Amino acid sequence: MKTLGRIKQGFYFDSVTLMRLGRELSGTTGVSEASVVMATEANKSILDMSGLLLPEFKKTSDQDLLIVVKAKDAATAKTALDKAEELMARKKKPAATDGDAPPAPRDIPSAVAALPGANLALISVAGRYAAREARKALDAGLHVMLFSDNVSIEDEITLKKLAHKHDRLVMGPDCGTCIINGVPLAFANVVPKGPIGIVGASGTGTQEVACIIANEGSGISQAIGTGGRDIKDAVGGITFLDAMQALADDPNTEVIVLVAKPPEPKVLKKIYTLIRKTSKPVLALMLGEGGSPATLEQAAHLAVAQVKGTDPVKAMERLERRNAILKKEADQIVARRKKAKGRYLRGLFSGGTFCTEAQIVLDGILRHMTSNAPLKGVKKLKNAWTFEKNALVDLGEDEFTVGRAHPMIDFTLRRQMILDEAAKPDTAVILLDVVLGHGANPTPAVELVPVIKKAARQVFVVAGVTGTIGDPQNRAQVVEALRAAGAYVQLSNVAACTLAGYLAATVARKNR
Amino acid sequence: MSIQQLFTTPLRVVNVGIETFKDVCEQYAPPAIQVDWSPPVDVSPAAEACLAKNAAKIDTANQKVMEIILSGTPHLIGLDIARNVIPGMTDDTILHAGPPVTWDRMCGPMRGGVMAGLVYEGRASSIDEAETLAASGTIHYAPCHEHGTVGPMAGIVTPSMPVWILKNEAYGNLAYCTLNEGLGKVLRYGAFGDEVTRRLKWMETTLYPILKAAVAHTGPIDLKNMIAQALHMGDEVHNRNRAGTSLLYRAIAPAILATCEDKDDAIAVLEFINNNDHFFLNLSMPACKATLDAARDIKGSSIALVMARNGTDFGIQLAGTGDVWFTAPADVPDALYFAGFSKDDANPDIGDSAITETGGLGGFAIAAAPAIVQFVGGVAADALRYTHQMYEITAGESRMYQIPSLDFRGTPTGIDVRKVVDRNRVPVIDTGVAHKTAGVGQVGAGLVNAPMAPFAQAYEALAKLLKR
Numbered sequence: 001m002k003t004l005g006r007i008k009q010g011f012y013f014d015s016v017t018l019m020r021l022g023r024e025l026s027g028t029t030g031v032s033e034a035s036v037v038m039a040t041e042a043n044k045s046i047l048d049m050s051g052l053l054l055p056e057f058k059k060t061s062d063q064d065l066l067i068v069v070k071a072k073d074a075a076t077a078k079t080a081l082d083k084a085e086e087l088m089a090r091k092k093k094p095a096a097t098d099g100d101a102p103p104a105p106r107d108i109p110s111a112v113a114a115l116p117g118a119n120l121a122l123i124s125v126a127g128r129y130a131a132r133e134a135r136k137a138l139d140a141g142l143h144v145m146l147f148s149d150n151v152s153i154e155d156e157i158t159l160k161k162l163a164h165k166h167d168r169l170v171m172g173p174d175c176g177t178c179i180i181n182g183v184p185l186a187f188a189n190v191v192p193k194g195p196i197g198i199v200g201a202s203g204t205g206t207q208e209v210a211c212i213i214a215n216e217g218s219g220i221s222q223a224i225g226t227g228g229r230d231i232k233d234a235v236g237g238i239t240f241l242d243a244m245q246a247l248a249d250d251p252n253t254e255v256i257v258l259v260a261k262p263p264e265p266k267v268l269k270k271i272y273t274l275i276r277k278t279s280k281p282v283l284a285l286m287l288g289e290g291g292s293p294a295t296l297e298q299a300a301h302l303a304v305a306q307v308k309g310t311d312p313v314k315a316m317e318r319l320e321r322r323n324a325i326l327k328k329e330a331d332q333i334v335a336r337r338k339k340a341k342g343r344y345l346r347g348l349f350s351g352g353t354f355c356t357e358a359q360i361v362l363d364g365i366l367r368h369m370t371s372n373a374p375l376k377g378v379k380k381l382k383n384a385w386t387f388e389k390n391a392l393v394d395l396g397e398d399e400f401t402v403g404r405a406h407p408m409i410d411f412t413l414r415r416q417m418i419l420d421e422a423a424k425p426d427t428a429v430i431l432l433d434v435v436l437g438h439g440a441n442p443t444p445a446v447e448l449v450p451v452i453k454k455a456a457r458q459v460f461v462v463a464g465v466t467g468t469i470g471d472p473q474n475r476a477q478v479v480e481a482l483r484a485a486g487a488y489v490q491l492s493n494v495a496a497c498t499l500a501g502y503l504a505a506t507v508a509r510k511n512r
Numbered sequence: 513m514s515i516q517q518l519f520t521t522p523l524r525v526v527n528v529g530i531e532t533f534k535d536v537c538e539q540y541a542p543p544a545i546q547v548d549w550s551p552p553v554d555v556s557p558a559a560e561a562c563l564a565k566n567a568a569k570i571d572t573a574n575q576k577v578m579e580i581i582l583s584g585t586p587h588l589i590g591l592d593i594a595r596n597v598i599p600g601m602t603d604d605t606i607l608h609a610g611p612p613v614t615w616d617r618m619c620g621p622m623r624g625g626v627m628a629g630l631v632y633e634g635r636a637s638s639i640d641e642a643e644t645l646a647a648s649g650t651i652h653y654a655p656c657h658e659h660g661t662v663g664p665m666a667g668i669v670t671p672s673m674p675v676w677i678l679k680n681e682a683y684g685n686l687a688y689c690t691l692n693e694g695l696g697k698v699l700r701y702g703a704f705g706d707e708v709t710r711r712l713k714w715m716e717t718t719l720y721p722i723l724k725a726a727v728a729h730t731g732p733i734d735l736k737n738m739i740a741q742a743l744h745m746g747d748e749v750h751n752r753n754r755a756g757t758s759l760l761y762r763a764i765a766p767a768i769l770a771t772c773e774d775k776d777d778a779i780a781v782l783e784f785i786n787n788n789d790h791f792f793l794n795l796s797m798p799a800c801k802a803t804l805d806a807a808r809d810i811k812g813s814s815i816a817l818v819m820a821r822n823g824t825d826f827g828i829q830l831a832g833t834g835d836v837w838f839t840a841p842a843d844v845p846d847a848l849y850f851a852g853f854s855k856d857d858a859n860p861d862i863g864d865s866a867i868t869e870t871g872g873l874g875g876f877a878i879a880a881a882p883a884i885v886q887f888v889g890g891v892a893a894d895a896l897r898y899t900h901q902m903y904e905i906t907a908g909e910s911r912m913y914q915i916p917s918l919d920f921r922g923t924p925t926g927i928d929v930r931k932v933v934d935r936n937r938v939p940v941i942d943t944g945v946a947h948k949t950a951g952v953g954q955v956g957a958g959l960v961n962a963p964m965a966p967f968a969q970a971y972e973a974l975a976k977l978l979k980r
Contacts, residue, residue: 012550014530038551063551103900104548106935108526110904115545117524119513122537124529125549132552132560133528142526143518147533167514181523183540186533222519246515438536 001032004077005054005068011088012038012065014124019405025084030076031069036084039064040126108136122185123172124148130173131155138162138170146172146227147186153234156227160238169246170239175225176203176439179210182220187408187439190470194219195307197253199243201226201260204351204435205287205296207466208493209259211437212300214468215491218307221253222246231263237270244271248278255306257299258284261356281306287356288375292316295357297494323498326490330502333460333488334510342428342459343508344368345500346421347392348414350407351493354433354464355394358497365501366390372397387421390504392431408440411447418448422455428507429460431500433493434482436467436475444473445481456486460503463487464496553933553968559975563930566812566978570832570930573812577831578908578926581815581871584803585681587732588795591724593716595671598659598688602671606630607656609667609864610822611837615647619823619859621702624950625666626651628704632712633670639704657818658835660805661688662797662864664790665700665946666823673712674720676795678735680802687802689795691715691723694788700863701946701953722781726767733763735799739873740912742792743923748881749796750865750874751942751957756792761785797864800871807831814974815907816927819870819939819962823862823946828966830929833973840965847945847958848886859948861960866941872910872925875942875959876902880915880923884942885959898940898959899924905931905939933971938962 013021018036025034035052037043039060047053052068060066067084071077105111112118121137123130127150134151137144138159146159151173163170171178177200178185182193189207191214200206203225210220224243231237240260247253256278263271263286275282283306285299293299301319305312334340345366349355352373359375372384373394381388384399395407395414404410414432421427434444441447452461463482467475479489488503490496513521525544527534537544563570595601606626608618618626627642630651636642645651656663663669675688693711697703727733738759745755765782772778785791804817813831820827827839842860849855868874878884879899882892899915902924909922927939938961945956 016530016532103897103904104546106548106550106904106937108528108547110935111526111528111545111547115524115526115543117522118526118545119518119521119524121526121528122533124527124533126551129551133549137526137528141513143513143515147529169515169518181519181521181541183523183525184536185525186530242515246519249516250519252519439533 001070001072002074002077003052003054003068003070004074004081005052005057005066006081006085007039007056007060008065008067008085008088009063012063013088015405016409019410021084021087024087025069025080028080028083030072031080032072033070034068034080036065036067038062039066108133108140108142112140112142119143120145120180122147124186127151127173131159134159134170138166138168143168144170144172145178145185145225146170146175148172149174153229156229157235160230160235164238164242169224169242171225172227174229175227177206177223178225179220179223181222184438187435187437188223189214189437189466189468190472191468192219193221195221195252195254196257196303197221197247197250197255198223198257198259199226199240199247200224201228201231201240201263202287202353204433204466205259205353205357207351207435207437208296208353209257209300211466211468212297212492213304214470216301216304218304221250228261231260231267233264233266237263237267240267241270241274244274244278248280254280255303256280256282257303258282259296259299260286262286262289287353288360295360295494296353297492319494322495326495326499327502330499330506333503334506340428340460340507340510342424342426343504343511344426345390345429345431345504346387346427347431347497347500348417348421349392349394349433350396350414351433351435351466352394352396354493355392357493358392358431361494361497362390362392362501365498365505372399408435411441411444415447415451418451418455422458427459428511429462429500429504430455431496432461432463433496434463434465434478436465436471436473436478438472440473442473445478449481449485452482452485452487460500460507461487462496462500462503463489464493465489465491466493550936553936553964555933555968555971559972562975562979563814563971569812569978570814573810573832574815574907574926574928577807577810577813577815580683580807581803581926582908582911583682584736584806586678586687586735586799586802587681588676588727588735589679589732590677590727591674591720592677593671594669594673594675594688597675597677598661598669600654600659602652604650605652605654605671607654607659607661607663607667607669608822609656609663609665609862610820611825611827611839612655613653613822613824615653617824619862620948620950621859621862621946622666622668622823624702624704625668625699627950628699628702628708629668629670631704632699632709633672655820655822656864657820657829659688660686660801662801662867663690663700664692664793664797664865665863665944666702667864668699672716674716676798678795678798678802679732680806681732683806685802685806687798687805689798689801691719692788692791692794694784695790695954697953702950703953704951718777719781719784722768722772722777723764725771726764729767729771730764735795736912738763739796739799740914743877743880743913744916746881746883748868748874748877748884748942749792750868751884751944752881753792753796754789756796757785757789760792760795793865796873797867800867800873803871804867809834812978814929816870816929816970819866819927819941820864821861821866823859826861826963826966828970830970830974833970833977836973838966838969838973840963840969843960843963845943845945845956845958845960847956847960849945849956850954853947853955857947857955859946861941861943862946863943865943866962869939869941870927872906872913872923875940876906876925877913877915877923878940878942879917882917901937902940904935905937929967929970929974932964932967936964938964938967
């Protein structure tokens, strides 16, 4: 084995592009490991852990790009490095015939000058640079969607106050999804236009609600993400309240759905005050607070009932009946299998809100729940990497994402975990969320089928698919492929959690 | 645009970061635009805040600077001997290219130029003697730029050398530059020896008096006009001066014939100019110097008036920061090397000729001179791209110097250090490359990026001055 690397100056690529480059290299014959990263301290420490931090990399700075390849011999490694450089050069250099077109703008002001009518900046650069870009966008008169995380709360407050003053939105930081005027931004599903407006302080929650609304035959006017921290008292719900007011004023919105983990008291009070002042129906889902709606699925069904003028009670009863059927189904599935090992459920979530919702759904079904992001009454995992009992793990938390792309894009870690957990004697069921839509991994079935096939021989695998028939991944094909691999697939997280919970409870009873 | 307006207007997205997000926006709400983003230059948040706060003030100062630069009118008005005209020139003074540098830090070609200069002046009878004298402390070294002068490559000016005299008629200030020696073994590339000395002596005794008489005969020659024409003829007047040289030849040949009594000398002078495609460089450079110097010391301005290299350091000066140099190590150019040479032989970037880029010519005007990009194995479209990129870091466009292939758009002019830093885009310079060893001469030509560090320093310094 030979490890070789190169340092390149004057190159910059976003993390997704680099991940793809790295993966393309890793797939080269004779190459066992490859990485292409910007030389930040975080990335260097990751290289160090995997033994890929070459001595010459140590004194590089943030602006340098590192390419490292571990291959069977030096010649193979060198070929792979050359290939990386070629791919990068091709990516960087526009076609020769583009010469008489102006070059891509280098910053937001020049982009605004080049795009008449520009009205929104979508910012996804590394967190420590993101506030600066957001500031430039506001100065240039734009609304801002701030996908980046790791923006300080001070910056968030300053930016939001400035935006509020100018009657504009700063959606985020750490805002994964928005649908504005029918345009899916960042991680968003293909949803028809319709009369339901969403304000969401949780990204995957908003995606799930929007998808179920679409699947139930209605549509979205606007889905406005705020970032999870907006509803803390320190930030004061600036974006959340402005977005609510905007939807209240929007003639195309008939019903407003609020999706959030419980806001802090002062913000909550302001939200309720605004709800009372609004003439439109507002469905407020405060995940973990109880009440109605209690789940993303309920919120979506109630909203659709509202706009269609159907009976909301009947809608809730339908969901109850569905759950009862899933319980029976769980019994039948377990009965059909001769041998079922273990007793616990392992939920490996790429969407944080799904992990929260799972805890709510499973509360009446399973005991001994643990999580790295626990609700009240759920035990916090001592070590996020060591799963205990009925563990519900949010893989989007910092401990899993430093130096990696988001788990909705990069399935590497989860694939490994599925195999590891399936092999453990106490695991009975593995529960997954599979989020479709723009921004998410374009080929989830290709990624998951091989590991699900292996895991399904040892445990029950349940997958909740969040998506619509319009999504680019082709939902029907994804569902079909996952089922063929041996997974039990549901089209909502609640349904998937319910089935998985009953499966685990049934197996545990059997193996008692 | 208010939130309600946003809801009722087609979404137009500026995407900064993950590129696939832009593709989706393009699909649903075209057009969308991707910012070619890279991490910002490392400047202090305090400086950034200060320059943002003073943006209007800086803009006003820059407008003043740009008006002076754009309305400058450099004319060739005559020739003289350096010691007679260059301010502060003494018998012990040697001027050099770039920011200040001491003998012990001088690169090979500059040392070679200094030694050749001392032999030419008769201060030393051999190169060894010249070296001893050069290092003795007797000689006072100073940047050309601090004496109203510019010099290509090593930029060596000794007291007896003849110089062009240029006047910016609009503002009255003067600029100076030596006469171009041609290619091959020449002092400006650090070459020394009899051949070099002989040529310099001939230039002093034959070329100089004949040109002086000819220019006196023609009267002031409008160089701004001549450069504008040269751009239309495929020059960018830094690395390509073929058209400029031809235009100058047309302007002064009749005057040489009219004023020179010795026919053989007249032929020799005309042949010398005719055989040297770079003869005009030593006029395009001081033309930019005369134009830019008129805008010195305008408080608050972030426009660069000097970019210069001494083969060790790269330095810049701003209109708003007085005589202070901001420097960083000079880079070795990526170039097309002559047969038998490689980047290992090359000296780091050297010469005052980056004054042409500072004045909106050279690499900034390379779209007018697509032949030049062949130096780096590029295609004609690359030339257009370089010029397009320079519009992103400049404060204005020339009213006189135009690029035919861009529909006669004015060349990007007036480097704004704020844009260089904010957009993380450095000036591109179109340059010759010297061998790192004294005496070898030119080994290639190509394009080089200015280092970012001097611009970042200037940015910080301007902020400090504005805070006061």
